[in-house]
Amino acid sequence: MAMTLRLTEDQERDLALLAEAQGVSKQEATARAITEAAARHVRTDRVSAASEIGRERYADLLDRLAQ
Numbered sequence: 001m002a003m004t005l006r007l008t009e010d011q012e013r014d015l016a017l018l019a020e021a022q023g024v025s026k027q028e029a030t031a032r033a034i035t036e037a038a039a040r041h042v043r044t045d046r047v048s049a050a051s052e053i054g055r056e057r058y059a060d061l062l063d064r065l066a067q
Contacts, residue, residue, distance in 0.1 A: 005030065015030065
């Protein structure tokens with residue numbers, strides 16, 4: 001799918017540096033950055049959900065430990 005991405009001069013420079021550091025095209029560097037950001041977000045959501053379940057499950061124990 002085609003897409004136009006508008007970047008500031010600073011963003012364009014950062015993207016060029018990222019692509020050069022990774023040894024890939026700017027298009028590939030952009031795609032990788034998007035994939036990595038999405039994966040981090042999903043991991044964060046999963047950790048938050050697991051933490052909430054743990055806090056609910058062990059609420060009594062955590063309260064006793066806090067005293």
